[in-house]
Amino acid sequence: MSAPAAFPVPEVAMTEDDEKWMRMAIEVARSKGSDPASSPLGAVIVLDGKVLAAERNQTQDLPDATAHAEMMAIRRACEGTGEMELRGATLYSTLQPCGMCTMASIWSKVGRVVYGAGAADVHPMYFETRHVDTLDFVRKAYRDDLVIEGGCLRDECATLYYHPDDDLPADEQANL
Numbered sequence: 001m002s003a004p005a006a007f008p009v010p011e012v013a014m015t016e017d018d019e020k021w022m023r024m025a026i027e028v029a030r031s032k033g034s035d036p037a038s039s040p041l042g043a044v045i046v047l048d049g050k051v052l053a054a055e056r057n058q059t060q061d062l063p064d065a066t067a068h069a070e071m072m073a074i075r076r077a078c079e080g081t082g083e084m085e086l087r088g089a090t091l092y093s094t095l096q097p098c099g100m101c102t103m104a105s106i107w108s109k110v111g112r113v114v115y116g117a118g119a120a121d122v123h124p125m126y127f128e129t130r131h132v133d134t135l136d137f138v139r140k141a142y143r144d145d146l147v148i149e150g151g152c153l154r155d156e157c158a159t160l161y162y163h164p165d166d167d168l169p170a171d172e173q174a175n176l
């Protein structure tokens, strides 16, 4: 799979630890089942080698349109630490965070966001129609201490979702 040309995200060599935590995020995503129609996303927040939260998206279960995996993980991590800020923590997500989750990452003060599959690796149904440039959010957030890196276990993460070229009936497309 090729890197997204229209949405360049720096790809940095991932460490073994990054892959370990991403594998956990994949397991969390799979706990939702293997149907790509259910948008199985997993997010794990790690600080100093300890897991603060590991959540899957729960939009339909709750129901709550804001209950994306990353949002749920940020909520649980803050509840667990009793702190509003997650400075120094890394947020792992199986899929490139949407605009809402990127903004939540900025507000939560995590130091690093690492995602697996990027927007170009999966079907467009998982993203806003006009995909928001999340790097632009970060650039304009007056934070020079937040890093977003994509492509950690990209292919494994992409298998959780519909392929970019899959021909899906409209009623399967979550964002329509």
Ligand SMILES: [Zn+2]
Binding pocket: 068, 069, 070, 097, 098, 099, 100, 101, 102
């Ligand atoms: Zn999101």
